[in-house]
Amino acid sequence: MSVNPACHPLRGDTLITNVHLACMHPDQPPAFENAAVLIERGQIVWIGQVSELSQVSADETFDGQGQWLLPGFIDCHTHLVFGGSRADEFEQRLHGASYQQIAAAGGGILSTVRATREASEDQLFASAKQRALTLIAQGVTSIEVKSGYGLDTATELKMLRVARRLGDELPLNIACTFLGAHALLTDFAGNAQGYIDLVCEQMLPKAVEAGLVDAVDVFCESVGFTLAQTRQVFETAKGLGVPVKCHAEQLSNLGGSALTAEFAGLSVDHIEFLDEAGVKAIAASGTVATLLPGAFYFLRETQLPPIDLLRANGVPMALATDYNPGTSPLCNLLLMLNMSCTLFRLTPTEALQGVTCHAARALGWQQRVGSIAVGYQADLCLWDIAQPNQLAYQFGDLRPSARWFKGQLQDL
Numbered sequence: 383m384s385v386n387p388a389c390h391p392l393r394g395d396t397l398i399t400n401v402h403l404a405c406m407h408p409d410q411p412p413a414f415e416n417a418a419v420l421i422e423r424g425q426i427v428w429i430g431q432v433s434e435l436s437q438v439s440a441d442e443t444f445d446g447q448g449q450w451l452l453p454g455f456i457d458c459h460t461h462l463v464f465g466g467s468r469a470d471e472f473e474q475r476l477h478g479a480s481y482q483q484i485a486a487a488g489g490g491i492l493s494t495v496r497a498t499r500e501a502s503e504d505q506l507f508a509s510a511k512q513r514a515l516t517l518i519a520q521g522v523t524s525i526e527v528k529s530g531y532g533l534d535t536a537t538e539l540k541m542l543r544v545a546r547r548l549g550d551e552l553p554l555n556i557a558c559t560f561l562g563a564h565a566l567l568t569d570f571a572g573n574a575q576g577y578i579d580l581v582c583e584q585m586l587p588k589a590v591e592a593g594l595v596d597a598v599d600v601f602c603e604s605v606g607f608t609l610a611q612t613r614q615v616f617e618t619a620k621g622l623g624v625p626v627k628c629h630a631e632q633l634s635n636l637g638g639s640a641l642t643a644e645f646a647g648l649s650v651d652h653i654e655f656l657d658e659a660g661v662k663a664i665a666a667s668g669t670v671a672t673l674l675p676g677a678f679y680f681l682r683e684t685q686l687p688p689i690d691l692l693r694a695n696g697v698p699m700a701l702a703t704d705y706n707p708g709t710s711p712l713c714n715l716l717l718m719l720n721m722s723c724t725l726f727r728l729t730p731t732e733a734l735q736g737v738t739c740h741a742a743r744a745l746g747w748q749q750r751v752g753s754i755a756v757g758y759q760a761d762l763c764l765w766d767i768a769q770p771n772q773l774a775y776q777f778g779d780l781r782p783s784a785r786w787f788k789g790q791l792q793d794l
Contacts, residue, residue, distance in 0.1 A: 454523025466497025530561030701736030
């Protein structure tokens with residue numbers, strides 16, 4: 383198969399040849415062998431068979447030696463920037479304390495807020511950089527990073543600046559998500575509405591004005607914010623021209639997913655308690671369902687997300703680490719591939735779509751990254767595996783043998 387919009391020979395910067403492709407694009411075959419990819423100025427400009435190489439030439443050629451070439455992975459839900467540790471809470475949960483009990487005692491998110499406020503911007507960057515490098519080593523080329531551990535204007539902006547800096551200094555696409563509506567400070571105890579007003583009137587507008595916001599998220603939950611408060615944040619985001627997403631239906635069914643669908647949201651995340659009406663709502667809106675098996679595992683949850691309903695209604699399912707200090711301190715996207723299959727019964731193909739094309743859609747980047755297709759950014763990883771399903775089957779000892787970011791071969 384050849385994908386070439388031109389009728390004459392093409393020349394590029396880099397030609398990757400002798401590879402098997404898992405394109406992860408709905409308009410491409412799921413896989414084809416003995417293939418080649420031509421890159422020019424950071425973009426894919428030609429895909430074809432090795433037998434068609436007379437159509438193309440390049441300044442440099444890379445022999446893939448029969449390995450599998452996949453799009454760079456996308457971790458579309460992380461809380462990568464934070465201060466401190468919550469290892470003590472892990473032990474408390476093992477002794478029977480619930481997430482809600484720990485939060486009520488001043489732990490949970492609020493303990494991370496204290497540590498994040500105390501940390502300097504450079505300290506936050508140094509720790510977040512190490513986490514990002516860990517993901518890069520696993521084949522990740524795009525990461526969403528949320529704020530939400532500041533809960534005041536200065537710290538929220540500090541977190542978002544750190545996230546932007548990761549994209550400036552590392553070979554990564556970074557999506558910055560404002561999550562000011564993540565938890566309620568003790569300063570606002572009994573006055574959640576006052577805090578939401580602060581988010582909408584001061585925090586979010588300043589973050590948008592500073593160019594630090596690609597999307598807005600809300601923790602819509604019984605221990606978070608109500609449906610009405612979530613709507614208020616979404617209305618503010620809409621007025622500022624910023625897309626929305628939602629932590630929804632993780633612990634109960636408040637209807638956050640249906641509300642997100644009403645605003646044509648990018649994604650609803652967690653969704654263990656999502657019902658059929660909510661599934662139909664996000665199916666109609668094109669909203670992505672982001673599955674977070676790490677948090678499900680770490681909290682020892684038992685309520686499974688409605689995978690069969692999502693499949694039946696054609697809802698795209700993304701997959702992410704939810705890397706955070708309290709409920710998913712698991713900085714391993716390959717582990718999420720395996721967990722999504724073992725815990726949620728996704729197929730390996732669904733899992734791989736969840737960290738490529740569907741994860742891109744969860745960020746609004748589906749025309750840019752997450753697939754091997756002409757016109758897409760050349761974020762690619764080469765894997766020495768027998769078949770792509772091996773990436774979901776095993777973890778711990780798999781790393782890409784080569785990585786390209788915006789068409790540039792990276793040191794591993």
